[in-house]
Amino acid sequence: MIKLTKVTKEYPPRGRALSDVSFHIRKGEFAFLTGHSGSGKSTTLRLIHMAERPSSGEVRVLGFSSELATGRDIWKLRRRVGFVFQDFRLLPGRTALENVAFALEVTGSPRRERIPRANHLLEEVGLSTKSEMSVDVLSGGERQRVAIARALVNEPLVLLADEPTGNLDERAARGVMELFLELNARGTSLLMATHELTLVRSQPDARVLELDEGRLVYDSELVREESA
Amino acid sequence: MIKLTKVTKEYPPRGRALSDVSFHIRKGEFAFLTGHSGSGKSTTLRLIHMAERPSSGEVRVLGFSSELATGRDIWKLRRRVGFVFQDFRLLPGRTALENVAFALEVTGSPRRERIPRANHLLEEVGLSTKSEMSVDVLSGGERQRVAIARALVNEPLVLLADEPTGNLDERAARGVMELFLELNARGTSLLMATHELTLVRSQPDARVLELDEGRLVYDSELVREESA
Amino acid sequence: MHALREALAAIRRAPFLTVLSAGMVALALFVVGLFTVVTYNLHQALTRVEERVEVVAYVRDDVRPEELAALEAELVGMEEVRAVHFVSREDALLAAREDLSEFEDLFTGLDENPLPASFEVELHPGFRSPESVARVAEVASIYPFVEAVAYGRDWVDRLHLLRQIGAIGTTVLGVAFGVVAALIIATAVRIAIFARRDEIYIMRLVGATNGFIRRPFLLEGFLTGLAGGLLATGLTYAAYFAVYRLVFPIEWIPIEWALGGVMTGGLFGILASAIAVRRYLQEV
Amino acid sequence: MHALREALAAIRRAPFLTVLSAGMVALALFVVGLFTVVTYNLHQALTRVEERVEVVAYVRDDVRPEELAALEAELVGMEEVRAVHFVSREDALLAAREDLSEFEDLFTGLDENPLPASFEVELHPGFRSPESVARVAEVASIYPFVEAVAYGRDWVDRLHLLRQIGAIGTTVLGVAFGVVAALIIATAVRIAIFARRDEIYIMRLVGATNGFIRRPFLLEGFLTGLAGGLLATGLTYAAYFAVYRLVFPIEWIPIEWALGGVMTGGLFGILASAIAVRRYLQEV
Ligand SMILES: Nc1ncnc2c1ncn2[C@@H]1O[C@H](COP(=O)(O)OP(=O)(O)OP(=O)(O)O)[C@@H](O)[C@H]1O
């Protein structure tokens, strides 16, 4: 499903965000990506989303390879991968509902299905009362939940979530985690970057990957194999 | 220092972000502002920063009243109040150093003092190696630390921090807290909005204010007085 | 639908910029339009004048009929020639008397007819250039009994030059002002893109195709260009009408040309936008 | 320094927009410049012609000297009058002979001098309007021994009209194109502000004064306007020179006016920017 092979990402002139990272996330897996600030979590997710290409190594997602993917492949890929951005990336000046419905419009889903579906997702994240408000006036946590609703609206095969609970209080964060687990139970693979260790510990069955200064220093799968 | 008297903030047509909130933070105090997502924390800080005016009630900060303050008063006030914004608000396309130095330029501090001072602050937040990088390419946590450095560079009398550790891992968050405590020890009043209860619990001496749906539902000072 | 909604929103957001662009396009196309009207009328006038371009071969009085027949046959056989008329000495005298009635006395007292007989050679429309005329004249002048060949060389040359100046002028002005109009539309579109670069980037991130992103901008350019074209046509018609009424009657250009001008404005807008968008989408 | 750096950065970021604005301002000021040159030359010509505006009062042959003296005294006493010359009948004949030398015969064979004596009244520069001229003529014509008063009414009227048309035309065109230029600069500045609205908002949040934020935009407008003014002056001079060389000699406007034009461009730019910025800063 998602496979990184010896991936290195450099930003010339200086700066190396990732060094020789390899891992493989299978269909239906639930994985955490942890690490200190600046360790390369967002960079990893961006590479999987093919917003950037690796300097060396290969990223394979849903059968598309970073070495071969054309512009056409990339938008096909993005329609099946949901992304909750660390800085939300909502369309300014539009309502919460429009932001979520827009992701459906882009993928060409029929007009009359868009609004009900978008409303349903906003309800799931606890924002049904704010759906008609411009995202410019929403609180930090509310925006984050709009971003989550948008990422889920297309029923993605893979969900990439970058610090999706950073602006949420415990109660809201728990709600989002439940939503993710439910989605995962229905077969969506999930890769979630976070530094909140309480969150990671709350899911003892989940896969955990840890980055440190661009290197993969811990992979729970390998540890389990070794100890077995 | 900061005094809110029966402050209500409404956003017509519907929506009330704050209802009848009153509290008083004295010089040198360290206060947390907690509450669920959307409970009005950011709104409270914006009112104190006079980015908005209350619908009713009065906000007094450093002797300036929300009812009387002119445009001139507002920028005088802002030069003595540091603000770490929830969404950072950095100047795009400029380096971390330029962003921090800009806050000094605005207040008219002498040219040759700006760069050393800005560099010093970036070092304090652990970003000395990234000072020449454009903020557009920094990671979420790195941006947040630039925003913190900018808020501190003018040695503010009051520091308002909105979720300043939301994008930081435990280690970085601890560093920032230490910086804040040090600043507080030197006399700066501090009001920090956060939903991270671990952070709040780590400072048992600090004042705690809790909002719920725009109402002040808990104030540790009043509780202490009552129990006394 | 999305595209139209977005394009109209963009125009609403910066109406002055749109008006400015449309106005500039109109100005550019107006200049082209004026020149087209002038050239078109020049062309019409020249065509009417050229109808009268002919070669006249004067023959000696002592020429024999079979010699005349040979010359006529050769001339008629040339591809340049539409018709050949023989004007006898008597016909020439009659014509001269008629044309110059005020000098009638001059002709009446004559003992002998002083005028020569001649062939008047009409040319086909496509063969009235200086070269064709000269070729026909040369053929006639080879015959020894042809005394002189007249065809107003200067006059034909000058007609030709005028027409060429008109054509070149229209082309040069058209291209120059076209480039200006394209630059202006492209600037307007680039500004619109620049103002919405974050939005475009976000659209790409949620899987929008380039076409989806591009369409509103192309439509915006098209509408701007179309408005400019319409305005230009209106202005040109107003100018034509003013001249027609106040100075002297001139002809309006064919309606298809006017429509063509408007569509050119629209196409122009699309093209300029396409270039502006293409460059930007590659950058992101 | 901050302002200059930012202004130059803004121009570098959108060079075409700056060139477009400067070009449009130049175009607007160029039109004004051309009209100014025309009006200035018209004015010069009119002034030269007006020098010759005078009132002539013809007197009867049987007038008494003291009557003449009374008229002269009254005329000299009027504020409109610069000088009064008495032309005797003999002087008139001499002058006529000189002026009309080709008809000398006409005057030499005369038994009696047919010409009347007259006062030629010169007017002060400020008093050559139809009204002043008419007033002087009226005063003279009240005297019974004054046979006729001549002053070319039509001619004076027409001169006056021409000058008024020139002045009104320059003013109207100046204002119209000035408004266009201002709108264009304001648009350019608004676009610049729009593109940087987030930045402006952030500056305000960290305590920047309005002046600090405004200065780069004002400077940008000033530079754009100045460039437009310079270009317009250059174009106007080129047009002047072309006419001077190829058509007929005209005068160049005073250098102060040209400098004034350039500065007007710059001030214009500042003003337009100030308005654009003010409206925006209030909105935030
Ligand atoms: N300009 C506005 N117009 C309408 N509603 C607004 C406006 N600004 C804020 N609100 C609403 O007021 C409420 C309080 O917002 P605020 O940003 O203060 O919450 P918060 O406590 O900071 O939440 P978070 O922890 O999610 O950042 C929210 O429901 C928000 O949607």
Ligand SMILES: Nc1ncnc2c1ncn2[C@@H]1O[C@H](COP(=O)(O)OP(=O)(O)OP(=O)(O)O)[C@@H](O)[C@H]1O
């Ligand atoms: N375009 C770029 N040019 C240069 N350096 C970059 C670029 N993008 C990222 N980096 C650097 O790469 C490193 C990894 O960044 P990344 O955003 O992946 O960190 P992160 O793990 O997401 O951190 P955080 O938890 O703070 O969000 C950072 O030090 C960052 O400054």
Ligand SMILES: [Mg+2]
């Ligand atoms: Mg990150």
Ligand SMILES: [Mg+2]
């Ligand atoms: Mg908030």
